[in-house]
Amino acid sequence: MKLFSSVNDVTDLKKFIEEALILKADPFAHKSLGKDKTIGLVFLNPSLRTRLSTQKAALNLGMNVMVMNLDKEGWALETEDGVVMNGTTVEHIREAAAVMGEYCDILGFRSFPKLQDREEDYSESLFNKFVKFSGVPVVSLESATLHPLQSFADLITIEEHKQIAKPKVVLTWAPHVKALPQAVPNSFAEWMCKAQAEGMIDFVITHPEGFELAEKFTPGAKIVTDQTEALKEADFVYVKNWSSYKDYGKTLPGAESWMMTNKKLEGTNNAKVMHCLPVRRDYELSAEILDGPNSLVIKEASNRTWAAQAVLKEMLEDLKK
Amino acid sequence: MKLFSSVNDVTDLKKFIEEALILKADPFAHKSLGKDKTIGLVFLNPSLRTRLSTQKAALNLGMNVMVMNLDKEGWALETEDGVVMNGTTVEHIREAAAVMGEYCDILGFRSFPKLQDREEDYSESLFNKFVKFSGVPVVSLESATLHPLQSFADLITIEEHKQIAKPKVVLTWAPHVKALPQAVPNSFAEWMCKAQAEGMIDFVITHPEGFELAEKFTPGAKIVTDQTEALKEADFVYVKNWSSYKDYGKTLPGAESWMMTNKKLEGTNNAKVMHCLPVRRDYELSAEILDGPNSLVIKEASNRTWAAQAVLKEMLEDLKK
Amino acid sequence: MKLFSSVNDVTDLKKFIEEALILKADPFAHKSLGKDKTIGLVFLNPSLRTRLSTQKAALNLGMNVMVMNLDKEGWALETEDGVVMNGTTVEHIREAAAVMGEYCDILGFRSFPKLQDREEDYSESLFNKFVKFSGVPVVSLESATLHPLQSFADLITIEEHKQIAKPKVVLTWAPHVKALPQAVPNSFAEWMCKAQAEGMIDFVITHPEGFELAEKFTPGAKIVTDQTEALKEADFVYVKNWSSYKDYGKTLPGAESWMMTNKKLEGTNNAKVMHCLPVRRDYELSAEILDGPNSLVIKEASNRTWAAQAVLKEMLEDLKK
Structure with missing residues (x-):
């Protein structure tokens, strides 16, 4: 699994549920899988459950976790192409995503819709750009249209x-x-x-x-x-x-x-x-x-951990291939 | 130890001091105790010493640490019961505490008094609600009336x-x-x-x-x-x-x-x-x-680490029982 | 290496580059070096690359990492000596640095110039005070005049x-x-x-x-x-x-x-x-x-990891002496 952003990224739904429940029964069985692997969790919006459960899932798999609250840490991203960046945005998502991809084996990304331009929100252009430019497997931590x-x-x-x-x-x-x-x-x-x-x-x-x-x-x-x-x-x-x-x-x-x-x-x-x-x-x-x-x-909320862990486990297994 | 919020939670004061000094002399002696255990440190107010020393204590015991600065991450908690939540608070402490309890084996919680209503502050209702609804052992990282x-x-x-x-x-x-x-x-x-x-x-x-x-x-x-x-x-x-x-x-x-x-x-x-x-x-x-x-x-300030480590060690030992 | 704040802290430049490239080729070769060692990364200004790459470097060496965004966590430091602290600063850098030095084996510190008083900025007084009062090896995460x-x-x-x-x-x-x-x-x-x-x-x-x-x-x-x-x-x-x-x-x-x-x-x-x-x-x-x-x-940006890892490796080796 290189991308988890929709149910369409799941090959076999029943088997995936089963996998999550097996992980729930034995959370640390695959702790060596994530050894020396790092996940970066990038939030453009606040998160409680998603951050903690995904962090927990990654730790259960033996991964390192780095959290980046871009909104709170004052890092305004430019998302449009062809813009002369002489305004308030400090970095383009092309560079920001690529750089984070250099430091992380897997990235999680959260963005919200602005709820002003339906076409823009439903194009998922921000999420898709992040996926494209990061160059590593990405798990959606909620996007403009899906969670x-x-x-x-x-x-x-x-x-x-x-x-x-x-x-x-x-x-x-x-x-x-x-x-x-x-x-x-x-x-x-x-x-x-x-x-x-x-x-x-x-x-x-x-x-x-x-x-x-x-x-x-x-x-x-x-x-x-x-x-x-x-x-x-x-x-x-x-x-x-x-x-x-x-x-x-x-x-x-x-x-x-x-x-x-x-x-x-x-x-x-x-x-x-x-x-x-x-x-x-x-x-x-x-x-x-x-x-x-x-x-x-x-x-x-509790099951968020096992959902995330099933996803990360598949991504880690693919990284080993 | 299921709760550490006052000196009254300590069974034997002299022995507890002794325990802390033994940990200070040999910080990593119990590193296997916290293996695959996670502590969540939840702050409603900024913290320097408490956060770092408790994080250090937990790491010394081999635990995973997740920090949640709810104030800075924009998560306004509702603490009153019976309120129609149509205002600015986004989540009730009943749910927030319970959810964090699902992701963590032990929780640390810091809140401050508002210094406006003495009875309210001295009832420690916020801290006590957090303890009650989290469902896991809780260590006070400072409450309205005690530290x-x-x-x-x-x-x-x-x-x-x-x-x-x-x-x-x-x-x-x-x-x-x-x-x-x-x-x-x-x-x-x-x-x-x-x-x-x-x-x-x-x-x-x-x-x-x-x-x-x-x-x-x-x-x-x-x-x-x-x-x-x-x-x-x-x-x-x-x-x-x-x-x-x-x-x-x-x-x-x-x-x-x-x-x-x-x-x-x-x-x-x-x-x-x-x-x-x-x-x-x-x-x-x-x-x-x-x-x-x-x-x-x-x-x-340095001894904050050993105080926290003695408390967490007791809590971890109780979890194993 | 006790301090990394300038090229002048490097003994042999060519060898240092070589060391970084060896680490790049085999990132986890020294994972036992940082066992039970903690680095604190202290930021007075936002950071993306520096935080993530230094965190990654420390993790590659097996260290624990604690991040402190002092600006975002509302901790205004007093940096002048001889000041009666009856204003808005809550803690003097003398205490803050010393306390962080108690919890960490190595500290990283970032500050920016105010760009108002050249002499003050170029004296690097804030960075130098942090180094002096922390009492542990310090790596510059960017100072007023150098990066x-x-x-x-x-x-x-x-x-x-x-x-x-x-x-x-x-x-x-x-x-x-x-x-x-x-x-x-x-x-x-x-x-x-x-x-x-x-x-x-x-x-x-x-x-x-x-x-x-x-x-x-x-x-x-x-x-x-x-x-x-x-x-x-x-x-x-x-x-x-x-x-x-x-x-x-x-x-x-x-x-x-x-x-x-x-x-x-x-x-x-x-x-x-x-x-x-x-x-x-x-x-x-x-x-x-x-x-x-x-x-x-x-x-x-990617090479930031190996630069930081070469520095931290030298510091850790010196700590063992």
Whole structure:
């Protein structure tokens, strides 16, 4: 594996989940694999779970880890080509990525969309430039449109907690105070659609009118705007806010009725509730759910380690070839 | 040891000091103890000594270390329960602590008091919530009211430098330009009172009227407001500013006469001078003392490593059980 | 080696280059040398290459690494002596350096000039105080007037890429949007003059009138203000902006004609082009050069690791004595 930026980078989804669970059962079994190998984790935006879980995964594999918070360390990158750099950006991503590639065997990279120009965000030009110029295997730590380590961890969590062979998984829009990227829901949809195609789950998406995700990430998903209808007999409910893709970057004020509550769980098959975190308590998701027996949110976060470790293990094995 | 937040978490004080000094003499003797164990050091406020010394202690024990400067990395935590999170806080401490507990075998946590609501600060609700929700052993890296790693290092330093069996230790208030927490003096008092109760030292506190520390941290301490009287025959003088506990968070402008100087040392038993650092030169403590033979301030800082290492060693041993 | 702050700290320049290239060929050969040794990397200014490459070098030698971004972590140091510290600085460099020296076997330190008082900057008082009070071997990660790890890496790069026994190396001034320190050009000149004295290269400096570097760093260098003349038959062109030493800290607006381009390379011996990075594309140096076959900028950055590793290896060997 040279690149992990989407479910499409995974050859065999079921085997990959299995691999992650084997690593979870025996985290240090491959500690010699990463000996004298260094991963650089590059963040253009703050990170808690992604940074710590990927760092932990790398340490479990015996790697060295170097973290670079470019935003906090005052390193403004130029991302456009053909620009005369006489402004505020201090270094072009061409040089910055290439240099980091010289110091690291594998790189992780996080960037966020600006939510202003849909075409630009959805081209993933920043992430793709980083991949191109770094010259080493790259794992996405979240890009403008996808967050594959999160979705892989989510799928692992579903596999661990499913009570029936083919559970019903519902992704539901939730309210939020600000405009958020579509990366997590896009990515969750992409992974769930793949899982559905492989017969592992049934997948439904529900959101208010106008909050349709980009079609390329939702092949085969059932999409309904009636939340009550969508939640019926759900085994897993994945709660997440996102801003509009159609009316790009716009939010929906006054949508508090979309908050997930115990009341809404009544129509489900005693569904387990998921969220990628951080979560706005009693705004996206009720505190009663988060503190109750149906919540899987901490377990999802915990599984981030094994998702990352499965990815890094494959990359390290490829480096040895 | 599951928690280190106060002298009360120590079973046998003398043995604990001894343990720290054994580690100082042979720092790498227990390097296999921390193999494949990870400590997360979480700071809500900047740290120099605490971060580096605890990191060093963990490395000496063979642990992995992950540092999280939540304040600098832009992660505003919600600490109140029952709040609708529609404001500026991005994550509740319930989730943040639980998640970090999933990635780490031991956590260190630093928070400061706001110095606005005494009851809130002295309830240690933030620290206690972190402990409760993290689900792993926690070492205080300074809390709203105590700084036990500092005080333990101070006591180790006194043990190393005492010339008589039962030295006189004086904690003296010092001037400062801003309102500081009471955590260091509370903690120093707590540890010295325990040491006094065990016959190791005599302990005196001196401060201006109105700067009495909370009584629960000063059992058995002799408290006087005449600094000259207090310093007589002192073997160790611990210099520190703190804001008022009574008139909560208030400072005392124009108190420059309380600054410790060589002149004041004349009445002592050629006392060694201590300070937790950082110190305001020629305002809290004279430069002549800091640069002279009586200063122990660097040695105290150095002993932070062994204090932390003794604590982490006990925690690691308990994890193995 | 107890100090690495200038080419004058190097005993045998040719042997030192050779040592770095041996390490490059076999990076992990001395991994036991740094066992249980800790390096602290202290930055008063942001760093990308220096931090990562020095961290990598230390890891290659088996060391522990602790990074301290004092500027970002809100730790304002007092550097003047005899000051009553009643202002905004929280800690004096005397204590800060001494404390860090207690936790680390080797320290790296970066500071920048303020470009306001030439005498102060060129006294290197801040760097020298850090060295003095830390009490351990110190490697400069760039100081007010020199950047020796960069220059050493540059010289290694020249050695690797030279086509003739004694290549012509030209340091040329370049335009920039803001006033930059003279540390990189001073340092490059210092190393190249030493290399020239040892018969390794011919060295020429070219810059606009008024941009003469301090004479103490340019002994034996040929200095011309006609760039075209200087570039003739050059084998290596080192491009860098610096502010004026004479009219201290002043820039030269409207100097775009000094930008290095392919057109200017025509007069050279198909010269390789170097820059320490970060570089302002199409302002200091044309994108066509950076993206073309003559650029060595990434290779220079890559060689930072081996320069740092050669220095740290010598320091570690001295610690064992």
